[in-house]
Amino acid sequence: MKINFIDLNRQYLEYKNDIDRQIQEVLASSSYILGGKVKELEGQLADYVGTTYAIGCASGTDALILALKVYGIKPADEVITTPFTFMATAEAIALLGAKPVFVDIEENTYNIDAAKIESKISNKTKGIVAVDIFGQCADYDTINEMAKRHNLFVIEDAAQAFGAEYRKRKAGSLADIGCTSFFPAKPFGCYGDGGMVFTDNKVFAETIFSLREHGKGEDKYNNIRIGMNSRLDTLQAAVLLAKFTHFSKELALRQEVARGYNQQLLNLVKTPFILEHNRSTFAQYCIRVNNRSGFQEKLKAKGIPTAVYYPKPLHLQTAFSYLGYHAGDFPVAEKVAKDIMALPLHPYLTPEEQEYIIYCIKE
Numbered sequence: 001m002k003i004n005f006i007d008l009n010r011q012y013l014e015y016k017n018d019i020d021r022q023i024q025e026v027l028a029s030s031s032y033i034l035g036g037k038v039k040e041l042e043g044q045l046a047d048y049v050g051t052t053y054a055i056g057c058a059s060g061t062d063a064l065i066l067a068l069k070v071y072g073i074k075p076a077d078e079v080i081t082t083p084f085t086f087m088a089t090a091e092a093i094a095l096l097g098a099k100p101v102f103v104d105i106e107e108n109t110y111n112i113d114a115a116k117i118e119s120k121i122s123n124k125t126k127g128i129v130a131v132d133i134f135g136q137c138a139d140y141d142t143i144n145e146m147a148k149r150h151n152l153f154v155i156e157d158a159a160q161a162f163g164a165e166y167r168k169r170k171a172g173s174l175a176d177i178g179c180t181s182f183f184p185a186k187p188f189g190c191y192g193d194g195g196m197v198f199t200d201n202k203v204f205a206e207t208i209f210s211l212r213e214h215g216k217g218e219d220k221y222n223n224i225r226i227g228m229n230s231r232l233d234t235l236q237a238a239v240l241l242a243k244f245t246h247f248s249k250e251l252a253l254r255q256e257v258a259r260g261y262n263q264q265l266l267n268l269v270k271t272p273f274i275l276e277h278n279r280s281t282f283a284q285y286c287i288r289v290n291n292r293s294g295f296q297e298k299l300k301a302k303g304i305p306t307a308v309y310y311p312k313p314l315h316l317q318t319a320f321s322y323l324g325y326h327a328g329d330f331p332v333a334e335k336v337a338k339d340i341m342a343l344p345l346h347p348y349l350t351p352e353e354q355e356y357i358i359y360c361i362k363e
């Protein structure tokens with residue numbers, strides 16, 4: 001049997017009519033930049049996430065940059081985040097000239113260890129970027145409360161968590177500003193790059209609408225700040241509008257696949273630990289194993305693809321060597337990085353495929 005890690009083709013064939021129709025509408029309208037489709041999507045996703053505003057942008061990375069720019073982050077500022085995440089989280093901080101300050105993760109959820117944040121707060125700290133890793137939300141009650149006490153902002157990197165819930169509230173709405181990504185492999189993906197920023201704050205929203213179009217002001221010919229070109233592509237918004245009608249069903253299917261793995265693998269490998277008050281999107285279904293590379297090789301020989309998120313924590317990446325971190329600085333992140341691996345999970349993984357994967361793992 002040949003299994004796909006993620007099956008975007010099956011997904012396209014499922015909604016082909018809706019997607020093709022949406023794309024044709026854009027082509028027929030010749031309205032290629034922003035326009036009605038982007039606005040419609042922003043409205044639908046703001047309603048879904050539960051924020052007053054949603055601002056489409058060019059990628060999840062840009063969503064983080066736009067959010068950080070709202071706070072006027074500048075060189076010498078420090079922003080606290082996790083070392084166990086995708087490059088973009090800390091890259092956005094560094095790109096604005098600020099210094100990413102890492103805090104180790106919890107060994108059960110792989111999210112930033114909120115109890116360890118306070119000791120890293122200095123007089124240069126401006127805020128915290130928390131990540132909902134693998135689709136499980138971080139500990140926002142603790143993080144927001146601490147941030148409030150120290151007058152820090154909180155940005156939620158929900159790139160992997162669109163659709164996730166924390167105490168019945170949706171990911172993207174859990175901090176001052178939430179960011180998500182529509183990269184094709186994310187739980188809610190388009191057919192290229194795309195991202196969105198969520199907030200309840202009117203001034204923040206207006207600033208981000210302006211920043212994503214070169215800092216434009218009310219007067220079309222007067223730019224009031226230095227911005228960027230980071231619009232959500234209209235064709236991508238059209239794809240997302242078509243896919244959004246199927247999203248809740250897809251999310252339920254992802255959770256069903258995860259449940260299947262949980263039940264069958266519980267006593268064999270370390271399965272994901274999802275807190276009672278969280279509902280994960282399972283952006284990745286990650287297990288922990290001994291002899292990871294040997295295990296991956298054996299599964300590969302059986303036609304089962306696997307992947308490692310993340311083999312190298314950010315504090316050990318060459319790009320961040322200037323920060324002066326060393327191996328041993330974040331023992332939990334480093335330990336997890338050594339034995340974590342992801343199994344195939346997508347809404348269209350058939351019960352037969354999953355049975356085969358589980359059978360091979362057991363073997």
Ligand SMILES: *Cc1c(COP(=O)(O)O)cnc(C)c1O
Binds near residue numbers: 086131181182
């Ligand atoms: C994917 C991802 C991003 C970046 O999103 P892009 O749309 O690829 O720019 C940021 N943070 C996390 C945690 C991600 O997984």
